[in-house]
Amino acid sequence: MEKIRATQLTGLEKFAGVVFEGAQGKYTLDEYSYFDDTSLFSTAGFGATGAIAAGTEQPLFNAPVGAIGQGIAAAMTLADTNLERGWDGGKAPANQAYVATQGGFEVFCWNNLVPGTPVVFPFELASDLHQVLASATWSWNVGGEASPRLRYEPIIEWPIGAGITGTGVTVGVQAAAVPEQNNGLSNGGPVSKMRKFTFPLFFPPNVAVDCRVRFARLCTLTGTNTALATTQIRVAMHLRGYKLSKLI
């Protein structure tokens, strides 16, 4: 009995017999078989204190679970990434690969004002969230200087298709000051579709992928909690696709 070939998988069928030869190298998906149906995600942190300078950037899919990196001062948890230890630096092991068929960005806030009790929370102001989404762009390179860097649109064009809906009640501390609670602000919205890549985004075996988020413009934030010195803006890229193993 044969393994399931990568080109039998939903979204990859049309690439049977196709040789990918472009700016990012040369490969064929026929050399791979299905290993896991899994999503891959990675989060970067940007210190704000009311502003993120133009040119600020962080890598994604570089620091695995348990490691420190990507602008986050503490070891990455499974809520920050599911990149495994064997994939450090964005380099898949020699016999594995990952192919993404769609992707999107989630943006939220993180605060450690009470030491030891960090919290994540959605943006308070739509204007702040828009500022971040319209200023941050992402880029992709495989193979280092031998390949060009692909530069994509601001992340507002890459909705996440996730979030929370509802207002909550007006009890306890909320009652007097904020009678109207917010819906959790999200990139796109809970009913958005994550954007499909026309061509799969490929993490090849044993070659480092260099994916970055970069603020192309100065990003000024004004929300009471968003602009705190202890608040970081967190940008998470979520990919949907398949982990593959190489046919030997």
Next chain:
Amino acid sequence: MAENENKIPATSLAGLEKFAGVVFEGSQGKYMLDEFAYFDDTSLFSTGSFPCSVAGGALVAGVIPQGSEVGLFTTPVGAIGQGFATPLTEAETNLERGAQGGKFPANIAYVALAGGFNIYMAQPAGAAGLLLPVDNPNAMFQIASNFVWSWNVGGESSARLRYEPLKLWPCAAGVASGGVNSTLIDTAAAGPPIVITNVASRFLGLSNGGPASTMRKFAFPLFFPPNVAVDCRITAARMLDFAVIAGVFAAGQGLLLSAGDVRIAMHLRGYKLSRPV
């Protein structure tokens, strides 16, 4: 007549057609759906409970430590487990007794096509037992962002698949409207719950995703094989402290969670299958 003659093959069911003749061989084992036939069109769900009230069951917000974990699809209806102090009812799971421990009988399997997580809160044991929507969007965001889930079939011989936080797995369910004079249950104070009327009509029940969300499809079916235990877990990847944070942010934006327990239910949509023994 052969046992499965005239039965509907699993690979003729909606969502499974393309897997006819396909051998699933990945990190979670090896199987073929062609070996199975339709048995029931059914959803499967299971709820975990994370107590975060202070000792004694007082109705105050508390902490869920990092690493808190519950195994789902292990405790059937009528049994105690998954963080519950009392037997699970049919509102908490439809896992049957024969599938205890996540292990289906020798001739039965379950295949899931889509999945999502419903998040709500409940009063601790000893109180009125009210089930309530989470009362603050920041608290809801915290729960949906910090809890992740993972999946393993076959124990240590297989990899544990680690998935994204629950907010990436909407439930496609919830309360959509506040009505004109929505009544709310205020459990923040000690003593019996107080029913108050929200004349401002601003209440919308918080949900993971929203009622109009689409439950996320698995590109490959999630499979509960016959006679092999599935180990599905929800884990707090970060600490959640609702009480402390309520005093940090500007008034009204705290992470208040006024009831005792956080309840997280995983809902799967798929089919129960049978296999000739």
